[in-house]
Amino acid sequence: MTPLGLYQPGTSVLHRAAAGHKFLALLALAVLIFVVHSPVWLGVTALAVTLGYPVARVSPRRCLQLVRLLVPVLGLVFAAQWWLVGFDSAAVVCLRLLVTLGAANLFTLTTRVDDLVTAVERGLRPTRRFGVRPERLGLLVGLTLQAVAALSMIAGQTREAQRARSAERSLPAFAVPFLIRTLRHADELGEALAARGVDDD
Amino acid sequence: MIEFEGIGHRYGEHAVLDDVTLRLTEQRVAFVGANGSGKSTLARMINGLVHPTGGRVLVDGVDPARQGRAVRNRVGFVFTNPDSQIVMPTAGEDVAFSLRKKGLSRAERERRASGMLARYGLAGYEEHPAHQLSGGQKQLLALCSMLVLEPDVLVCDEPTTLLDLRNKRRFVELLEQLPQQIVLVTHDLDLLGNFDRVVVLDEGRVAADDLPEPALEHYRKLIS
Amino acid sequence: MSEARNTSISQSSGRALPAADLARTVVFAAFIAVLGLFPGFYLGGAAVPIVLQNTGPLLAGSILGARRGGAAVLLFLALVALGLPLLSGGRGGLAVFAGPSGGFLIGYVFSAVVVGLIVQRATPRPGLLVLLLANVAGVAVDYLVGIPYWAAFTGDLRVAAIQSLVFVPGDAAKLVLVSLVAAAVHRAVPTVPAASPRTAED
Ligand SMILES: Nc1ncnc2c1ncn2[C@@H]1O[C@H](COP(=O)(O)OP(=O)(O)OP(=O)(O)O)[C@@H](O)[C@H]1O
Ligand SMILES: [Mg+2]
Numbered sequence: 001m002t003p004l005g006l007y008q009p010g011t012s013v014l015h016r017a018a019a020g021h022k023f024l025a026l027l028a029l030a031v032l033i034f035v036v037h038s039p040v041w042l043g044v045t046a047l048a049v050t051l052g053y054p055v056a057r058v059s060p061r062r063c064l065q066l067v068r069l070l071v072p073v074l075g076l077v078f079a080a081q082w083w084l085v086g087f088d089s090a091a092v093v094c095l096r097l098l099v100t101l102g103a104a105n106l107f108t109l110t111t112r113v114d115d116l117v118t119a120v121e122r123g124l125r126p127t128r129r130f131g132v133r134p135e136r137l138g139l140l141v142g143l144t145l146q147a148v149a150a151l152s153m154i155a156g157q158t159r160e161a162q163r164a165r166s167a168e169r170s171l172p173a174f175a176v177p178f179l180i181r182t183l184r185h186a187d188e189l190g191e192a193l194a195a196r197g198v199d200d201d
Numbered sequence: 202m203i204e205f206e207g208i209g210h211r212y213g214e215h216a217v218l219d220d221v222t223l224r225l226t227e228q229r230v231a232f233v234g235a236n237g238s239g240k241s242t243l244a245r246m247i248n249g250l251v252h253p254t255g256g257r258v259l260v261d262g263v264d265p266a267r268q269g270r271a272v273r274n275r276v277g278f279v280f281t282n283p284d285s286q287i288v289m290p291t292a293g294e295d296v297a298f299s300l301r302k303k304g305l306s307r308a309e310r311e312r313r314a315s316g317m318l319a320r321y322g323l324a325g326y327e328e329h330p331a332h333q334l335s336g337g338q339k340q341l342l343a344l345c346s347m348l349v350l351e352p353d354v355l356v357c358d359e360p361t362t363l364l365d366l367r368n369k370r371r372f373v374e375l376l377e378q379l380p381q382q383i384v385l386v387t388h389d390l391d392l393l394g395n396f397d398r399v400v401v402l403d404e405g406r407v408a409a410d411d412l413p414e415p416a417l418e419h420y421r422k423l424i425s
Numbered sequence: 426m427s428e429a430r431n432t433s434i435s436q437s438s439g440r441a442l443p444a445a446d447l448a449r450t451v452v453f454a455a456f457i458a459v460l461g462l463f464p465g466f467y468l469g470g471a472a473v474p475i476v477l478q479n480t481g482p483l484l485a486g487s488i489l490g491a492r493r494g495g496a497a498v499l500l501f502l503a504l505v506a507l508g509l510p511l512l513s514g515g516r517g518g519l520a521v522f523a524g525p526s527g528g529f530l531i532g533y534v535f536s537a538v539v540v541g542l543i544v545q546r547a548t549p550r551p552g553l554l555v556l557l558l559a560n561v562a563g564v565a566v567d568y569l570v571g572i573p574y575w576a577a578f579t580g581d582l583r584v585a586a587i588q589s590l591v592f593v594p595g596d597a598a599k600l601v602l603v604s605l606v607a608a609a610v611h612r613a614v615p616t617v618p619a620a621s622p623r624t625a626e627d
Contacts, residue, residue, distance in 0.1 A: 145504075
């Protein structure tokens, strides 16, 4: 079970497209917007990406989230760019940002983490020649997610202990014990992994 | 059979084991002794997690210090803290993780994992987030993840320390029914009634080595 | 301590099993994620919580050294890229690498490696001064990657550099904090083998 992450389940064309293909399309788009300098064409591309959202039936809530995230960033960048360089440049930069952020976000919303892991494992297979083992990515994802769960618990306990000593506002009073316990957890996990034959991978 | 031949061990200047010689042939063996007496160090040598600085260990004639992999294939290990033994996010994945190199299909791995969970009272927990299991269930999961590898020997270092009394009992009863040779390190002396042999360690030496009753009596005298 | 080289704890207990390496990498990747999940800290009566996650890469380098620290950050970023919401504020996916701060994220990897490389040189363990130096270098490297990346969008390196100045005060405070914390951890856990090129199996 890999958690859904930011994936939003659905059945649209974009959901059904293969993860690898979608990724290649995303790359192509990124290259395209860097060679295009015309605000008009960038505007058209931005519109096309925006249309992807209704096509993928992204929930209005998710769209709103994205808008809330994008508006301050774009606003800030636009203002700074206009002030430092000029209006045209500000428009181009912001349209580029809108396209890349919008498209990359659409990709994440419509691609299951599991499928992406499988696609990456397959796509990186040629790197095996250089000693990389892409087929381990899925395992690494699982191991790390479990470690996140374990450390969240440890972080909570550390914070409790810190409260008990009423040192709540001191960051080192939290960070130092938390790190020490993190290292201890890593040592124990290392032994457990070794006992499960990980060192002969 | 597990053989310790004149084992000595030091961490830096600090000697923790001194001239321990044992031949463990019994099915159920326990190590007991005070904190710091060297039990865990000795137990970890059985699967090569610690290499002795003097003497040698043999597991069915194979030296874990030289052939760690080969030995770890045959020796399972259950640790004290279940939270650091569970390595994957769900119970089913955790058991299946052990099988990842057995050349089995994904479906077969999942089937065996489910079978294992069912056998030890965790039926239906395949998709359950592992960190949300109770302490006792987590330790059962750790046991499943080792047993699915069908080891010949199972070493357990205080597996019941963090469990309540009922789960302690249940866990040790499970261990007693296993076909594997068991080496159990523990402070729960009343759970050892059915063991075949109890080794008492004291400051890195064997202080007693006998049937449970006389060995434990010696140990109780030692600490009083 | 006549046989100092043979008496290090890390040598006798943890003979650099590959599993121990893997565990540290995985656990530190998770550590960086947990820094983001954890609600921000209110420091000395500040009204806005400070986000701790960007101290993660520096801490990874300071404590694990270059190789494992870098690997931990890379693993963390890979998980974020796959669409897991592990970046502070629950962000994730490829979009975070496309935005203005994308280069700073990628720079984290180099940051950890550079910090690790410097910290590793200090034997037997790094003091506060070395850690400060290392973390200044680490933050600088992050800017070296982040600013040109941002400039690719704005088309102007100078503008990108000016816009990045906003981050400087916060980063300066954080690197001092990281150095203090890492120094304390090194003192408390002398086995942390930031440096010790573990003696090979005999
Ligand atoms: N990694 C290590 N580095 C240094 N010293 C260690 C290490 N592990 C154990 N020791 C020391 O070795 C001695 C024996 O430890 P060991 O863990 O084997 O004892 P134990 O009998 O299992 O104790 P407990 O009942 O507390 O688990 C102790 O004095 C301990 O401090
Ligand atoms: Mg012990």
